[in-house]
Amino acid sequence: MKLLRRALLALSVASAVAGVLRFKGKGVGAIKQGGWRKITDQK
Amino acid sequence: MIGIFGAGVVGSRVAESLSGDPQIQISVYDSSQVVAQRLARRLHETNGLIQATSRTELFGAKVVVLAGSSPHAPVAKELLERDVSVVSTSDDIADCLNLLALSELANKKKATLVIGAASSPGMSGLLVRNISKSFDSIDEVHIALHGTGGPACARQHHRALSGQSIGWHDGEWLRRPAGSGRELCWFPEPLGAYDCYRGELPDPLLIKRAFPELSRVTARVSATRRDRVFARMPMLIPPRAEGGMGGLRVEVRGTKNGERVVDVVGVAERVGQVAGVVSGCVARSISVGEIAQSGAFVLGESALPNEIILGQVLARGVQAHSFVRA
Numbered sequence: 172m173k174l175l176r177r178a179l180l181a182l183s184v185a186s187a188v189a190g191v192l193r194f195k196g197k198g199v200g201a202i203k204q205g206g207w208r209k210i211t212d213q214k
Numbered sequence: 215m216i217g218i219f220g221a222g223v224v225g226s227r228v229a230e231s232l233s234g235d236p237q238i239q240i241s242v243y244d245s246s247q248v249v250a251q252r253l254a255r256r257l258h259e260t261n262g263l264i265q266a267t268s269r270t271e272l273f274g275a276k277v278v279v280l281a282g283s284s285p286h287a288p289v290a291k292e293l294l295e296r297d298v299s300v301v302s303t304s305d306d307i308a309d310c311l312n313l314l315a316l317s318e319l320a321n322k323k324k325a326t327l328v329i330g331a332a333s334s335p336g337m338s339g340l341l342v343r344n345i346s347k348s349f350d351s352i353d354e355v356h357i358a359l360h361g362t363g364g365p366a367c368a369r370q371h372h373r374a375l376s377g378q379s380i381g382w383h384d385g386e387w388l389r390r391p392a393g394s395g396r397e398l399c400w401f402p403e404p405l406g407a408y409d410c411y412r413g414e415l416p417d418p419l420l421i422k423r424a425f426p427e428l429s430r431v432t433a434r435v436s437a438t439r440r441d442r443v444f445a446r447m448p449m450l451i452p453p454r455a456e457g458g459m460g461g462l463r464v465e466v467r468g469t470k471n472g473e474r475v476v477d478v479v480g481v482a483e484r485v486g487q488v489a490g491v492v493s494g495c496v497a498r499s500i501s502v503g504e505i506a507q508s509g510a511f512v513l514g515e516s517a518l519p520n521e522i523i524l525g526q527v528l529a530r531g532v533q534a535h536s537f538v539r540a
Contacts, residue, residue: 205539207402207403207535207537207538208535208536210528210533210536211528
């Protein structure tokens with residue numbers, strides 16, 4: 172029983188940490204410097 | 215007459231890009247005759263000269279675009295032996311090597327063989343040649359591809375992540391396990407950033423042939439964790455009829471006015487669309503005599519009219535973008 176409770180506690184802590192990282196993490200946003208310019212037909 | 219071998223995603227895009235010119239006679243062949251007939255019927259209004267044909271009737275064409283699944287080398291050999299020029303869209307390393315070996319046959323038959331006329335390879339070579347004009351000299355090219363065309367392309371993408379990648383590094387070919395070497399690559403909007411990995415792609419081989427002066431060439435392909443985990447297993451889920459929005463990113467490094475410079479160009483478009491338009495434009499160039507040399511070529515090679523071909527590709531709606539720093 173004690174082991175099960177510990178495992179459940181570890182699982183809940185791990186999911187809480189994963190959740191915080193997933194939703195509060197910086198991640199990859201849009202390009203902050205520069206951008207894309209269309210290349211036109213040079214003919 | 216221009217022949218199209220395969221009426222799948224790429225084949226139908228080739229036909230669409232060529233059908234804009236009502237003077238061009240197009241013959242479409244597919245192992246399923248119904249598919250070829252359906253494509254010919256759909257485009258008949260824009261081009262009255264398009265028709266579904268048999269495999270043997272393709273031998274009467276001036277040039278044939280191989281738009282089916284690889285291997286292309288046996289079909290290319292068969293066509294070259296009958297003096298028919300060939301444009302291959304193959305993106306398989308072994309197949310590209312076998313096609314390169316047909317150079318002598320193409321020369322003997324005074325026919326043209328263009329290898330890797332698709333998105334990557336193909337459009338990548340055209341972009342490198344275009345961007346290299348703004349450099350004094352170039353020494354590094356790094357390619358990244360996102361997305362797939364039709365089901366055959368998706369299967370090739372799956373295989374590419376499980377084999378051995380090749381890259382040219384300071385005078386020697388380096389082999390690394392595909393799926394390694396993660397790099398975050400930015401593609402033009404609306405794609406954004408994707409993790410890309412080394413893959414068993416023919417780009418380094420063909421780019422190095424077109425630009426012998428390069429000291430480093432690499433090619434990467436975007437992949438998810440699931441792609442990498444299941445890459446060494448058979449494809450369990452059948453691929454979709456066509457992949458979504460794809461992208462190509464070409465990074466060129468070299469010197470300009472004595473300074474080290476890095477330029478990036480990219481394309482955000484369906485991979486099948488890019489492949490179809492590029493191979494269609496190359497076939498048209500052979501058909502009208504803009505490419506008259508015999509032998510095997512890859513796009514970007516100085517012997518080809520790369521500027522004209524790129525101009526036609528852009529005129530057919532494929533948009534290329536260059537990255538500008540703030």
